[in-house]
Amino acid sequence: MPRRRRRESRRADTCCPKPRGECPGASCCAVARPSPRRPEETAVHDHRKLGRELDLFDTDPLIGAGLPYWLPDGAAVRHALEEYVREAERRAGYRHVYSPVLGKRELYEISGHWAHYADDMFPPMELGGEQLVLRPSLCPHHAVLFRSRPRSYRDLPLRMAELGGMYRSELSGVLGGLTRVRAIQLNDAHVFCRPDQVADEVRGALALIREAYAALGIEASRYRLSLPGEGGKYVADPALWQRANAVLTEVLEDARVAYEVGSGEAAFYGPKIDVQIADAAGREATLSTVQVDFHQPERFDLGYTGADGARHRPVMVHRAVIGSVERAVAHLIEVHQGAFPAWLAPVQLLVLPVSDGQRPQAEALVREAVGQGLRAELADPAAGTLGARVRAGRLVPYQAVIGPAEAADGQVSLRLRDGRRPGARPAAEALRLIGDQVAARSAELWPAAG
Known part of the structure; x- marks a missing residue:
């Protein structure tokens, strides 16, 4: 096995999404832009500080750098986010799969990752005379899944999605919070389609991204058409690059999406549309991406039977709606400052009995809310005065106060x-209204006519 190299020049930007050695510096998508906040304000809004204060995630030296663990509240946010994207993909015609996080070194030699990403991959593990590698990407696995069965033109487009783990051997100096980690949970998908279907699949992916951003309450800082630069890290096939670039440009122009061109930002196998976000310090990073790939279908000898009975080569469209779950949650923490949309909130309903006398009714309401699918908790009267408990739960979207009058009438305030107070109403009605807002993944806390 050739000795793995460690490049000496490495930027300290923790939000750069590029593999080691691919970050060109000032032109990179993680280049720092002027911060919209003063340094002391930036520190307050930093997800690394907020995430720990809100008990969402943390790290431990015994587990290792770049390997954050999720606490219960953070796991609830992550689970809600994952369920949202799975459902959005299902509605858009994607079929979900699972694939192993390990693969033989030969798999990544075929895909080209071993030649281009070896410095970012963990060393192979020797097992039974074979070398197994923690995968740095999901696309080789999905290519193998595609070729595992005969395919017809009638099967295309085949949209294959997975929320799967991948691993990058990042240097400790570039790791930070959730934005730059070694174990990544990626919202990945690959669409295998005919050449005449590529543009529509790219349009569909961009539509999914815009829909997700609206539901999450986040905005893109800009769109970038990422093209190859100089050097030998890119696949040497000008005709394929030209075809892929033409499709992406056509879709962006037709959609009237304002975009910038980034030379040297492409994947090694093809150009891509990168959707950029900005963190609390004003630094940019890529969250979502759509890529057109003519290279890997050829490397894996993928094919389908056309209407003419002949064998044809599919095109592979890579796309990630929310990118890595870690980076998405980091951005959501900073954007919402812990006050997540109700459907994402770790605790959606906090039930507050005024005194122990209303505790039985409060506990019954919590059980009913949980049974209806809400994340609800009891604010124990022993934890302090009603005012103190209300303040402690200020980030919870809904609070239900039960005093003697409410308990007697089966109501909640x-x-x-x-800050709004819809007032007292029957407990069942309150749960129904809250449940409707959560189920709709609405950005509003309360229905206009509620």
Whole structure:
């Protein structure tokens, strides 16, 4: 096995999504832009500080750098996010798969990752005379899944999605919070399609990304058409690059999406559309991406039977709606400052009995809310005065106060996170209204006519 090299020049930007050795410096998508906040404000809004204060995630030297663990509240946010994207993909015609996080070294030699990404991959593990590698990407696995069965033109487009783990051997100096980690949970998908279907699949992927950003309450800082630069790290096939670039440009122009061109930002196998976000310090990073790939279908000798009975080569469209779950949650923490949309909130309903006398009714309401699919908790009267408990739960979207009058009438007095008080109403009605807002993944806390 050739000795793995460690490049000496490595930027300290923790938000750069590029593999080691691919970050060109000032032109990189993680280049720092002027911060919209003063340094002391940036520190307050930094997800690394907020995430720990809110008990969402943390790290431990015994587990290792770049390997954060998720606490219960953070796991609830992550689970809600993953369920959202799975459902959005299902509605868009994607079929979900699972594939192993390990693969033989030969798999990545075929895909080209071993030649281009070896410095970013963990060393192979010797097992039974074979070398197994933690995967740095999901696309080789999905290519193998595609070729595992005969395919017809009638099967295409075949949209294959997976929320899967991948691993990058990052240097400790570039790791930070959730934005740059070694174990990544990626919202990945690969569409195998005919050449005449590529543009529509790219359009569909961009539509999914815009829909997700609206639901999550986040905005793109800009769109970038990422093209190859100088050097030998890119696949040497000008005709394939030209074809892929033409498709992406056509889709962006037809959609009237304002974009910038980034030379040297492409994947080694093809150009891509990168959707950029900015963190609390104003630094940019890629969250979502759509890529057109003519290279890997050829490397894996993928094929389908056309209407003419002949064998044809499919095109592979790579796309990630929310990118890595870690980076997405990091951005959501900073954007919402812990006040997540109700459907994402770790605790959606906090039930507050005024005193122990209303505790039985409060506990019954929590059980009913949990049974209806809400994340609900009891604010124990022993934890302090009603005012103190209300303040402690200020980030919870909905608070239900039960005093003697409410307990007697089977009602709750609702308080919303934004300060509104819809007033007392039957407990069942309150749960129904809250449940409807959560199920709709609405950005509003309360229905206009509620």
